[in-house]
Amino acid sequence: MVMPPNSRTESVTDPALKNPSRRRLLVGSAGALASVSLLGVVPLARADEAKTLPDYAKWKDQTALIVHSANTMETERGAIGSGVVTPSAHLYVRNNLPPPEEEIVTNADAWEVSFAGVENPKSLTLAELKRLGVTSVASVLQCSGNGRAFFTHGPGGTQWSVGAAGCVVWTGVPLKDVLETLGGANADAKYITGTGGEELPEGLDPKTLVVERSVPVAALDQAILAWQLNDEPLPVSHGGPLRLVIPGYYGVNNVKYVKSIAFTKEQTDAKIQASGYRIRDVGEKGAPDQPSMWEMSVKSWITAPLEKARQGRNMIYGVAFGGVHDVAKVEVSADGGESWKEARFLGPDLGPYAWRPFVLALDMSAGEHRIVSRATDSNGNTQPPERTKNERGYGNTSWKDHGVTVNVA
Structure with a gap:
């Protein structure tokens, strides 16, 4: 295979790189400390003042990444290369909430996921899920805001250029195999609703914080519960020990640390679904009747x-x-x-x-x-x-x- 030059020098026309201080550094108020998460309540953590990778992502190759904050790291355009599969150490990181502690992957097989909206509701451990079937699928993982830096009206959020995307291989059990084991979905099910396992602060309405996303039930054809990334156990930085993966859909729908899967008649009323990740006119508030960031486009x-x-x-x-x-x-x-x-x-x-x-x-x-x-x-x-x-x-x-x-x- 012919390989591209090994240079990682980005074009100065790339808006995310016009200011040299942004290269592999934290951005200022728009992308890090002064900003809050999409959910508008919990401030995102910052990388330390040395602008290094946070502890949970120390294993990554910092020369291939732009560290916007401790929860947002972008692949350098020049580090994408010409390979089909993005090395895990180069893959971007995007968290809506601070990630759980590393301890959750030390005994990964004990991780439990509850299933509802099915004939036989129950909880299954990762060890049990591994016995139901296995498949591998290569898919593009891309943040909904990839390319945000090119907009001229100054949208809030991390100013991603092109590097909030990568192509990786997921390994796990097809969700439809799990569903078959549970007797099938309820007849009125229209959505697959996945809930993440991040720890939520006390004293606040969980629905304003929880990472809980609903996608059309048609996505069952490609959905998997993944425990491996590029043939390695899924790390915390990418949703380990278990992640709901919907190939072809934007990253937010690929719920990390998945703790619950429900087949539901309606979309969740969690803020991240009801008003977040909606296509709306500039100045307009998010609402459930606006297009949701589901399927990716060419x-x-x-x-x-x-x-x-x-x-x-x-x-x-x-x-x-x-x-x-x-x-x-x-x-x-x-x-x-x-x-x-x-x-x-x-x-x-x-x-x-x-x-x-x-x-x-x-x-x-x-x-x-x-x-x-x-x-x-x-x-x-x-x-x-x-x-x-x-x-x-x-x-x-x-x-x-x-x-x-x-x-x-």
């Missing part, structure tokens, strides 16, 4: 070169995925979208939910070039040129935003 971006290149033949690299559909093709432009050439995919196809690294050999003349990519999925949906403006800066798939400006000499 998307791609350039990963190399990022700032400089030599005149003549260059290899343009990037990654592309289709969300809930296979990505069918990727086109690349070195003139800001005036003309396009189709790239070729690199490496194996790991299924409809995985991303496909791509490459295009391109002769480039001296001067400044705006390199962009646009992907098309198997249903004919093509990545749009413009972002959809919304209050929280969610779901940015704009190919214009995700390009890089490269100086060729």
